[in-house]
Amino acid sequence: MTLRAAITKKRFWNIFVLIVSTVLVGIAMGQNLTYQQDPGWQPPQAAIARANPLARNADAVGGGRKLFLRECTECHGREGNGRKRAADLVLPQVQKQSDGALFWKITNGNARHGMPSFAKLPELQRWQLVLFLRQLPLSASTAAPVEKE
Amino acid sequence: MRKITRYIFFVMLVALPALAQESPYFVTYDHHLEEPGNLEIETQSNAGFPRHGEPSYFAPYIELEYGFTTRWTSELYLEGQSRSGDSTVFTGWRLENRFRPLAAEHRINPILYFEYENLNEASRIQKETPGHATEFDVPNSESRHIRAHELETKLILSSNVHDWNIAENFIAEKNLSHNEGVEFGYSFGVSRPLGTIASAANCHLCRENFIAGAELFGGLGSTKGFGFHDTTHYFAPALSWQVNNNSSLRFSPAIGLTSKSAAVLLRFGYSYEIRGFKDKIASLFRGAK
Numbered sequence: 001m002t003l004r005a006a007i008t009k010k011r012f013w014n015i016f017v018l019i020v021s022t023v024l025v026g027i028a029m030g031q032n033l034t035y036q037q038d039p040g041w042q043p044p045q046a047a048i049a050r051a052n053p054l055a056r057n058a059d060a061v062g063g064g065r066k067l068f069l070r071e072c073t074e075c076h077g078r079e080g081n082g083r084k085r086a087a088d089l090v091l092p093q094v095q096k097q098s099d100g101a102l103f104w105k106i107t108n109g110n111a112r113h114g115m116p117s118f119a120k121l122p123e124l125q126r127w128q129l130v131l132f133l134r135q136l137p138l139s140a141s142t143a144a145p146v147e148k149e
Numbered sequence: 150m151r152k153i154t155r156y157i158f159f160v161m162l163v164a165l166p167a168l169a170q171e172s173p174y175f176v177t178y179d180h181h182l183e184e185p186g187n188l189e190i191e192t193q194s195n196a197g198f199p200r201h202g203e204p205s206y207f208a209p210y211i212e213l214e215y216g217f218t219t220r221w222t223s224e225l226y227l228e229g230q231s232r233s234g235d236s237t238v239f240t241g242w243r244l245e246n247r248f249r250p251l252a253a254e255h256r257i258n259p260i261l262y263f264e265y266e267n268l269n270e271a272s273r274i275q276k277e278t279p280g281h282a283t284e285f286d287v288p289n290s291e292s293r294h295i296r297a298h299e300l301e302t303k304l305i306l307s308s309n310v311h312d313w314n315i316a317e318n319f320i321a322e323k324n325l326s327h328n329e330g331v332e333f334g335y336s337f338g339v340s341r342p343l344g345t346i347a348s349a350a351n352c353h354l355c356r357e358n359f360i361a362g363a364e365l366f367g368g369l370g371s372t373k374g375f376g377f378h379d380t381t382h383y384f385a386p387a388l389s390w391q392v393n394n395n396s397s398l399r400f401s402p403a404i405g406l407t408s409k410s411a412a413v414l415l416r417f418g419y420s421y422e423i424r425g426f427k428d429k430i431a432s433l434f435r436g437a438k
Contacts, residue, residue, distance in 0.1 A: 054346075062349025070394055074186075074425045111219040111252040119254045120172075120181040122312045122345035125357075 037093055038113055043104035050100030054127045064132030067125055071118060080136040086115070090137050102130045171397040172314065173362045173387035175416045176277055177338030179316040180258035180307035182249055183216030186427035190214075193399075193418035195274050199411045203285045204233040208240070208273035215426070220249040230273045236289045241268035241297075243276075247305070254309070262303035262318075270295040275414060277301075279320045279334025279368050281379045282409035298325040313341045314362070330373040336366035340387070351394075358391040364401070367410075381410040396421045 054060040069078065076082055080089035087094055094102075106126050109117035118126060172179050175193070183189060191212040198205045210228035217223060224245045231237040245264035270292040273285075279301075300323045307316040320334035340362025348355055367382030369375060385403035392398055396419065403414035423429070 059349070060346065063347030066349060066351065067347050108253040109219055111249075114185055114219060116184045116216075116219045117181075117254055119309055122342050122357075124346045128347055 037087075038110060040112070041105065041110045043101045047104035048098050048101045050098075050103060052099040052103070052127050052130055054124065054131055055099070057131075060124075060128050061131050061135060063125070064128035064130070065135070067121070067129050068132050071121070072129070075115075080133070089133055095134070095137055099127075099130050099134075102133055103127060106130065171360070171389045171391070171399060171420055172338075173340050173360050173389035173399055173401065174316070174338045174364055175385070175387065175399065175401050175403075175418065176275075176366045177316050177318055177336040177364050178247065178260065178262065178303065178305045178307070179314050179338070179340075180249065180260050180305065182220065182222040182247060182260075183214050184424075185216045185218050186425055187216050188213065188423045188426035189420055190423070191418060191420035193274075193416065196415040196417075197273060197275065197285075197411045198413045198415075199285050200405070200408065204235060206230055206232045206273045206285070208275070210274045212420075220252065222247045226274075226276075228268075228272060228274050230271050230289070232271075232273075232289055238269075238271050238289045238293045240272040240274075240293070241266065243268070245301075256308060258307050260303075260305035260307065262301075262305055264299075264301040264303075266297065266299040266301060268297050268299065269293045270297060272297075277318075277320055277322075277334050277336060278366060278381045278383070279322045280329065280332030280371050281368060281374070282381045285411075296326055299323065300325060312345050313339065315339050318366075330371040332371040333369040333375065334367065335369060336364060338362055338364045338387075353392065360389045362387045364403075367406070377407075379409060380407065382406040383410055383414060385414070385416075395424070 068080075072080070075086035076089055077086075082088035089095075097105075103126055105115075106118050106129055108119070109115045118129075121129075172181065175195075189212075191214065192209065193212065194207060194209040196205065196207045208228065208230040210226055212224055212226050214222060214224045224243075224247075226243040226245070228240050228242070229238060230240045243264055243266045245262065248261045248263075250259060250261060270283075270287065271289050302321050304319045305316065306318075307314065316338045318336045320332075320336070322332045322334070324332075340360050342357060343359040343361060344356030347357055352358070364385040364387060365383070366385070368380035370378065370380060383403040383405055385401045387399065387401035389397055389399040399416070399418040399420075401416045403416065405411050405413065
């Protein structure tokens with residue numbers, strides 16, 4: 001390998017590392033890592049125990065994604081990372097909640113923290129949103145591009 | 150300034166889409182408020198065809214609805230009226246506020262409504278029809294000079310039951326300019342989306358984009374004479390169509406149920422929602438620094 005080729009290769013790796021670290025820092029800064037759950041925003045036990053009626057309906061995820069892009073991205077971001085103003089939906093403290101708990105939170109909102117109620121959506125559409133929320137960590141880890149509407 | 154105006158116009162044109170899920174009601178309010186920071190621009194009209202040979206009229210109005218918080222929505226109305234064989238006049242403005250006292254969803258969700266109206270007697274948008282029947286035979290040249298400052302309150306009760314919305318509004322209105330006592334009215338509405346599950350595709354004519362319903366509204370007299378005597382009542386089927394992600398159309402033909410009611414009221418509305426309006430305006434001023 002010539003000296004020139006070695007320098008070019010080194011420059012390539014420098015640029016590659018710079019781009020990757022910029023992207024990682026960007027992702028980290030874009031996320032709402034400081035998100036703290038509101039301790040007063042707890043669904044009742046009966047709501048937590050509710051199962052998603054669409055859990056076995058894989059086709060419903062697509063509709064949930066469409067609803068998410070329309071209803072949720074303004075505050076939560078297209079990747080659900082919270083954009084510093086809302087919950088980072090990818091974080092474990094969100095994902096470990098039951099389907100019923102997430103459904104209850106979408107339905108009721110949290111007026112103290114500016115989360116509106118989405119009870120205006122039909123019940124099945126709210127369950128579709130829950131279904132799609134479960135896909136978010138997968139999307140984030142594979143960095144799948146979010147299709148534009 | 151021109152640059153700012155252009156920017157605002159541009160923002161309005163390219164604003165991120167939002168699914169407004171507009172209720173089909175024109176008179177009845179349900180408990181769903183505007184989302185915080187969103188602005189909805191709506192143009193509506195009421196075409197009235199009275200019974201007793203009185204001239205028909207067309208009353209368009211513009212509504213700007215803004216969500217201040219999750220529990221407070223404010224609306225400004227600017228309205229006009231055009232009467233068959235007569236003139237076209239500006240009939241005034243209204244400012245209304247709706248407050249949601251309870252944070253979470255309940256079986257019955259109350260909303261408190263307060264409105265100030267600065268109108269003239271030519272107003273015909275008939276956003277509600279409290280009190281007794283009014284005469285429509287006064288020409289605009291006269292009625293436009295009769296001012297009416299009114300305060301209106303409503304108790305809105307609304308429930309969602311298995312994707313059905315059931316809403317009841319109880320109205321009390323006080324004309325501060327004339328001694329008419331306190332006038333009372335009501336409206337009831339029922340509606341349901343035609344499709345309750347969202348398809349993955351972006352479609353215009355899917356059932357999920359339509360909400361059908363019906364309204365019943367009218368007057369209950371006033372403190373000077375409470376009851377159904379000399380009052381107007383209407384039954385109105387209604388349909389809303391989510392044309393695309395940020396705009397919707399609504400249509401409702403109201404049928405007069407009493408001899409004092411107009412034979413038919415045809416209502417048509419188009420609304421456009423700007424999501425994150427507050428942030429967009431804030432970023433405009435941040436950029437100007």
